Amino acid sequence: MSTIKASVCTIGDEILIGQIVDTNSSVISRALGELGIRTCRMVSIADDRAAIINTLSNELENNEIVICTGGLGPTKDDITKDALAELSGTDKYVRNAEQEAIVHQILSARGLDVLDINLRQAMVPDSCEVILNRRGTAPIMAFTFEESRFGHPAVLYAMPGVPYETEAALPDVLKHIKLHFESEPIYHKTIMTYGLAESALSKLIAPWEDSLPSDMHLAYLPNPLTGVRLRLSVYGADSDAEKRVNERIETLKPLLGANLYSESDDTLEGTIGRLLRGTGRTLSAAESCTGGEIAHLITTIPGSSEYFLGSVTSYAPEVKQKVLGVKAETIEQFGIVSSAVAEAMAEGVRKLTGSTFSVATTGWADAYGDEHEPAGTVWVGVSGPDGTVSRRFQYKGDRKRNIERFAASAIDLLRRYIAK
Amino acid sequence: MSTIKASVCTIGDEILIGQIVDTNSSVISRALGELGIRTCRMVSIADDRAAIINTLSNELENNEIVICTGGLGPTKDDITKDALAELSGTDKYVRNAEQEAIVHQILSARGLDVLDINLRQAMVPDSCEVILNRRGTAPIMAFTFEESRFGHPAVLYAMPGVPYETEAALPDVLKHIKLHFESEPIYHKTIMTYGLAESALSKLIAPWEDSLPSDMHLAYLPNPLTGVRLRLSVYGADSDAEKRVNERIETLKPLLGANLYSESDDTLEGTIGRLLRGTGRTLSAAESCTGGEIAHLITTIPGSSEYFLGSVTSYAPEVKQKVLGVKAETIEQFGIVSSAVAEAMAEGVRKLTGSTFSVATTGWADAYGDEHEPAGTVWVGVSGPDGTVSRRFQYKGDRKRNIERFAASAIDLLRRYIAK
Numbered sequence: 144m145s146t147i148k149a150s151v152c153t154i155g156d157e158i159l160i161g162q163i164v165d166t167n168s169s170v171i172s173r174a175l176g177e178l179g180i181r182t183c184r185m186v187s188i189a190d191d192r193a194a195i196i197n198t199l200s201n202e203l204e205n206n207e208i209v210i211c212t213g214g215l216g217p218t219k220d221d222i223t224k225d226a227l228a229e230l231s232g233t234d235k236y237v238r239n240a241e242q243e244a245i246v247h248q249i250l251s252a253r254g255l256d257v258l259d260i261n262l263r264q265a266m267v268p269d270s271c272e273v274i275l276n277r278r279g280t281a282p283i284m285a286f287t288f289e290e291s292r293f294g295h296p297a298v299l300y301a302m303p304g305v306p307y308e309t310e311a312a313l314p315d316v317l318k319h320i321k322l323h324f325e326s327e328p329i330y331h332k333t334i335m336t337y338g339l340a341e342s343a344l345s346k347l348i349a350p351w352e353d354s355l356p357s358d359m360h361l362a363y364l365p366n367p368l369t370g371v372r373l374r375l376s377v378y379g380a381d382s383d384a385e386k387r388v389n390e391r392i393e394t395l396k397p398l399l400g401a402n403l404y405s406e407s408d409d410t411l412e413g414t415i416g417r418l419l420r421g422t423g424r425t426l427s428a429a430e431s432c433t434g435g436e437i438a439h440l441i442t443t444i445p446g447s448s449e450y451f452l453g454s455v456t457s458y459a460p461e462v463k464q465k466v467l468g469v470k471a472e473t474i475e476q477f478g479i480v481s482s483a484v485a486e487a488m489a490e491g492v493r494k495l496t497g498s499t500f501s502v503a504t505t506g507w508a509d510a511y512g513d514e515h516e517p518a519g520t521v522w523v524g525v526s527g528p529d530g531t532v533s534r535r536f537q538y539k540g541d542r543k544r545n546i547e548r549f550a551a552s553a554i555d556l557l558r559r560y561i562a563k
Numbered sequence: 564m565s566t567i568k569a570s571v572c573t574i575g576d577e578i579l580i581g582q583i584v585d586t587n588s589s590v591i592s593r594a595l596g597e598l599g600i601r602t603c604r605m606v607s608i609a610d611d612r613a614a615i616i617n618t619l620s621n622e623l624e625n626n627e628i629v630i631c632t633g634g635l636g637p638t639k640d641d642i643t644k645d646a647l648a649e650l651s652g653t654d655k656y657v658r659n660a661e662q663e664a665i666v667h668q669i670l671s672a673r674g675l676d677v678l679d680i681n682l683r684q685a686m687v688p689d690s691c692e693v694i695l696n697r698r699g700t701a702p703i704m705a706f707t708f709e710e711s712r713f714g715h716p717a718v719l720y721a722m723p724g725v726p727y728e729t730e731a732a733l734p735d736v737l738k739h740i741k742l743h744f745e746s747e748p749i750y751h752k753t754i755m756t757y758g759l760a761e762s763a764l765s766k767l768i769a770p771w772e773d774s775l776p777s778d779m780h781l782a783y784l785p786n787p788l789t790g791v792r793l794r795l796s797v798y799g800a801d802s803d804a805e806k807r808v809n810e811r812i813e814t815l816k817p818l819l820g821a822n823l824y825s826e827s828d829d830t831l832e833g834t835i836g837r838l839l840r841g842t843g844r845t846l847s848a849a850e851s852c853t854g855g856e857i858a859h860l861i862t863t864i865p866g867s868s869e870y871f872l873g874s875v876t877s878y879a880p881e882v883k884q885k886v887l888g889v890k891a892e893t894i895e896q897f898g899i900v901s902s903a904v905a906e907a908m909a910e911g912v913r914k915l916t917g918s919t920f921s922v923a924t925t926g927w928a929d930a931y932g933d934e935h936e937p938a939g940t941v942w943v944g945v946s947g948p949d950g951t952v953s954r955r956f957q958y959k960g961d962r963k964r965n966i967e968r969f970a971a972s973a974i975d976l977l978r979r980y981i982a983k
Contacts, residue, residue, distance in 0.1 A: 159602050161593030162784055166584050168607070173581030182579050183614070185607035187588070194603070331580075340673070342637050342680050363638050364577050367727070374582075428855075428876075434862025435848075435855030438876040442854025443963050445929060453882035455875050456848075456858040462873035462916055466886070496882055509865055519672065539672040540698070543863050544727055 146378065147326045149175050150184045150202040154195060154213040154223055155304055158187045167212045167302075167309045174313055178320065179329040179380075180208065190214055195226040203293045208320060213304025215281035217260045224284075227301055228268035231286045236266040239273045242282040249280055274300075274315045279308040285319055298323055330377045330384035334392060335405040337370030337555045344371050348398055355391065367544075368551045369410055370402075401559055411554045412440040418561045419450040424499040426557075428454035429467055429492035431479075432506035432521060436550040452496040457488070467491030478515030480505050482533040485524030489533075493526045500527040502557040506549055509542035521549040525560045532560065567746050569595050570604045570622040574615060574633040574643050575724055578607045587632045587722075587729045594733055598740065599749040599798065600628065610634050615646040623713045628740060633724025635701035637680045644704075647721055648688035651706045656686040659693045662702040669700060691721075694735045699728040705739055718743055750800035752808045754815075755825040757790030757975045764791050768818055775811065787964075788971045789830060790822075821979055831974045832860040838981045839870040844919040846977075848874035849887055849912035851899075852926035852941060856970040872916040877908070887911030898935030900925050902953040905944030909953075913946045920947040922977040926969055929962035941969040945980045952980065 151168045158165050165187055172182035183206060188194045195214070202209045214223030228234060243265035250257050264280040267273055274283035286299040300316050302309050336344065341363050345352075352361055358379065364372040375391065377384040396403060404414050419426060428437045438454040441447055457463040460479060464471055469487040477483040488503035506521030507513075516522075519540070524533040536552040538545050571588045578585050585607055592602035603626060608614045615634070622629045634643030648654060663685035670677050684700040687693055694703035706719040720736050722729050756764065761783050765772075772781055778799065784792040795811065797804040816823060824834050839846060848857045858874040861867055877883040880899060884891055889907040897903040908923035926941030927933075936942075939960070944953040956972040958965050 158589075159592060159605065160596050161589040161591070161602070164584060164586050164589045165605075169578070169581040169584045171581070172579060176580050182581070183609065184618075185579065185585075185605075187605035189603065198604075340675055342678055343675065345638050345680070346678065362576055363636075364582065365636070365725075367725070372582075430855075430858075433859075434867075434871075435850070435858025435860075435874060435876070438850075438855025439853075439859045439966075442876075442878065443966065445962055447854075448878055451854075452879040453875065453877045453886070454855060455873065455886075456855070456862075457873045458862065458868055459872040459916070466873070466875075466915065495886065496879070537672060537674065539669060540727070541731075542865055546859075546863065 147180045147208060147324050148183045148206045149180050149208040149210065150186065150206040151182055152198060152202060152209060152211040153185070153187045153304065154190060154211055155187075156189050158213075159189045166306055167304065170306070170310055171210055171212075171313065174317055175208075175320075176329065176331070178317065179326040179378075180320070180324070190222055192222050192226050192229075195223060196230050199226075199230055199299060203288065203297045203299060207295055207297050207324065208300070209297065210300045210302060210316070212302045212309050215264075215301065215303050217264055217280070223301060224268070227284065227286065227299070228270070230299075231268060231270035231288075233268050233270040235269045237269045239265050239267055239282055241275055242273060242280075245275065245277060246280045271301075274312065274319060276303060276308060276312050278311040279303050279305060281308075283312050283316060285316075287323075328380045328384075330380035330388060331374055332385075332388045332392065333372055333374045333408045334395075334403060335370060335372055335407075335409060336399055336402045337404055337411060337551070338402040339371065341365040341371050344402075348395065351395055351398060356387075359388070359391065368547055370404070370555075372408070401562070404555075404558060411551060411558060412444055414558055415441060415554060415561070416444040416447060416450070418558065420446060424561075425450050425452050425497075427452045427492045427496040427498035427501045429488040429501065429503040430454060430456045431458065431463070431488070431504055432508045433504045433546055433550045433553065434458065436546055437502060437504065437553055440550060440554060452498050455492055455495070463488065467495065478513055480507055480513070480516040480520060480522055482522050482524075482535070485522035485533045486526070486531045487524075489524035489526035490531055500525070500557065500561060502553050504549055504553050506545075508545045508549065519545055521545075521552065523549075523553040523556045525557050527560060529560070529563070532556075567600045567628060567744050568603045568626045569600050569628040569630065570606065570626040571602055572618060572622060572629060572631040573605070573607045573724065574610060574631055575607075576609050578633075579609045586726055587724065590726070590730055591630055591632075591733065594737060595628075595740075597749070597751060598737060599747040600740070600744070610642055612642050612646045612649075615643060616650050619646075619650055619719060623708065623717045623719060627715055627717050627744065628720075629717065630720045630722065630736070632722045632729050635684075635721065635723050637684055637700070643721060644688070647704065647706065647719070648690070650719075651688060651690035651708075653688050653690040655689040657689045659685050659687055659702055661695055662687075662693065662700075665695065665697060666700045694720075694732065694739060696723060696728060696732050698731040699723050699725060701728075703732050703736060705736075707743075747798060748800045750797045750804035750808060751794055752805075752812065753792055753794045753828045754812060754823060755790060755792055755827075755829060756819055756822045757824055757831060757971070758822040759791065761785040761791050764822075768815065771815055771818060776807075779808070779811065788967055790824070790975075792828070821982070824975075824978060830860075831971060831978060832864055834978055835861060835974060835981070836864040836867060836870070838978070840866060844981075845870050845872050845917075847872045847912045847916040847918035847921045849908040849921065849923040850874060850876045851878065851883070851908070851924055852928045853924045853966055853970045853973065854878065856966055857922060857924065857973055860970060860974060872918045875912055875915070883908065887915065898933055900927055900933070900936040900940060900942055902942050902944075902955070905942035905953045906946070906951045907944075909944035909946035910951055920945070920977065920981060922973050924969055924973050926965075928965045928969065939965055941965075941972065943969075943973040943976045945977050947980060949980070949983070952976075
């Protein structure tokens with residue numbers, strides 16, 4: 144069975160001028176991937192009749208499934224529906240009574256009058272099948288094309304462009320796809336590593352990678368803040384695929400060691416949550432150069448209030464001394480960016496909050512630096528029941544980027560300490 | 564002069580499978596728009612040699628400028644460079660000494676060995692012009708095509724796909740574009756507002772907007788975290804454009820009042836810096852639900868160490884009491900999310916750090932809430948020489964989104980207090 148190919152097309156001037164970022168394509172392609180359907184292209188085009196017809200024709204020639212979103216609103220600049228009617232060879236519209244009822248329902252819930260322009264939303268070209276949109280006024284339309292038209296059977300789906308409506312309608316579209324196409328099964332597994340650059344990782348695991356069977360594909364997805372994500376995929380997966388992939392991952396683990404932090408698509412701060420939740424152990428942070436970013440990341444995790452007690456951002460040296468109890472002599476002797484200050488900050492905030500673990504940062508995020516350490520340097524301290532440790536990291540970004548990388552390095556050092 | 568057309572192509576399996584959302588296209592098209600260049604299409608394709616060559620050829624046939632990003636990494640799955648060499652009719656590579664020096668610099672700053680695979684990054688097809696990438700190892704390549712090839716002169720730019728590197732390299736690419744293409748002169752002025760929704764703002768300034776001369780265009784660019792950005796543009800701008808636009812902005816100011824916070828493209832936290840820097844006045848923060856996000860935003864501003872003394876993230880009620888001196892009775896009587904607690908936190912951290920101003924938050928970022936306040940509510944307290952004030956805000960997002968909006972609302976209330 145060959146893989147079914149799909150294309151996702153987003154329509155709207157606001158995407159082309161860069162006013163909004165298109166997130167629909169990503170949501171749709173991920174959902175198609177779960178069905179084993181491969182998204183081969185994503186295209187964004189303006190609200191322009193000729194561009195819509197040309198692009199969709201071209202995508203239909205090259206793909207069995209084309210999903211377009213956007214341009215279905217009631218205003219003048221939304222012209223997708225007319226373009227689709229022309230593409231499917233009709234100029235007749237029919238009223239869809241069920242969608243019209245939803246239009247009435249939605250507008251009256253918002254306390255709005257139902258205008259002619261709203262009712263027009265429930266009119267669809269007679270060439271399409273309607274999938275109801277329960278969250279919005281514009282119905283989803285499915286246009287089926289015979290093999291004679293594009294050289295293969297093809298279906299074009301037109302969905303609303305508002306992400307909330309697109310997501311809500313997606314399961315019904317997928318159901319329609321499953322009824323009309325028999326797709327190749329696919330199996331993906333993602334694991335997360337931190338601490339090795341892509342090139343070093345690739346060198347380390349080259350023998351393992353070279354020994355993979357030919358139907359297994361490895362992808363490196365590096366991100367400076369979350370590390371390198373490794374994805375192992377089996378296309379045309381049989382019932383054994385999951386087991387076979389897991390066996391390979393097991394043989395990879397000893398090579399990765401403590402650099403492996405998640406066997407799913409988790410973040411470093413999510414991993415901290417996994418390690419602490421339900422254990423009664425708690426955490427605090429003392430931040431200088433990272434200025435609150437560590438606390439922010441930790442608290443983006445739902446349920447973090449169970450283990451995160453709080454943090455102190457000590458930007459001024461006086462706050463380090465007064466609130467965290469770092470001695471003036473320590474700062475003077477070793478410098479404000481030093482192993483000694485990072486460890487004293489970690490110990491100070493642990494004492495202040497009574498937490499089980501603590502993490503602290505002191506560094507130069509940008510153009511400064513002093514006689515002890517250059518710009519781009521951070522010292523991270525971690526304290527806990529096994530004592531206090533510290534480590535130095537160095538980066539070469541701008542201020543904002545360094546802050547983010549400092550925070551990621553600190554959370555990773557904390558993770559290694561807790562996991563040990 | 565006709566408008567120059569551009570296409571933005573992003574390359575990478577991780578986009579097609581929906582693992583990451585493509586933000587580069589949006590950043591690039593916005594930047595092109597400022598030069599008066601219209602982005603007509605955005606296309607995302609997989610790391611597939613034939614797809615890359617076919618798509619780029621097709622885009623070059625229809626556009627004078629094609630910018631592609633991604634697929635330039637050092638590993639086996641990054642094949643864009645070879646595809647570009649083929650497209651431009653060469654198989655010869657040359658070493659770029661300057662980029663190679665940057666490769667050495669970046670890796671040694673990270674304490675990493677320079678491997679052969681890294682040095683290969685500095686090898687480029689002999690058909691291209693190199694624009695240095697100072698933030699990463701892969702250089703930007705510009706391929707110029709004569710009119711005979713695609714029916715019009717065209718330039719193809721290949722940029723790295725990591726958003727941080729793409730953004731950093733963009734100004735140099737735009738400079739190259741300005742040298743090679745004559746685009747219609749254009750004058751933009753952007754001002755920033757916070758506190759009015761797009762619809763309310765549009766209603767408020769409708770008479771002013773209707774009176775604009777026909778060559779001036781107003782665009783509303785709403786963003787929940789930075790407010791509504793207003794951009795006034797004059798296409799085909801003459802030498803008077805700047806003066807004429809500024810005169811119009813002057814007549815708009817009384818309508819906007821304190822909602823206007825910047826007459827350039829500044830952020831709320833940047834505005835705080837502008838208000839405090841060089842005045843000797845200082846700032847501290849106490850955060851509960853925002854968990855460090857306010858301190859993080861404030862300290863992303865270069866030079867913030869001049870006025871930002873520090874902050875306390877008091878996630879646990881004990882930290883609120885012990886470190887910030889909020890009385891247990893206050894919490895008990897009014898609830899942890901209340902005007903009284905927000906004001907006590909602001910006063911507590913101001914006393915602790917000795918700062919001129921302070922800002923504090925206490926709220927329910929997600930599914931919780933109590934008998935006093937529902938989820939999505941935040942109380943913001945601001946304290947300073949004129950006393951302490953507080954205000955309640957309510958939002959309806961998920962946890963992460965609410966935290967971001969709480970922080971923006973808090974920084975805005977602080978800004979209004981300081982500016983008064």
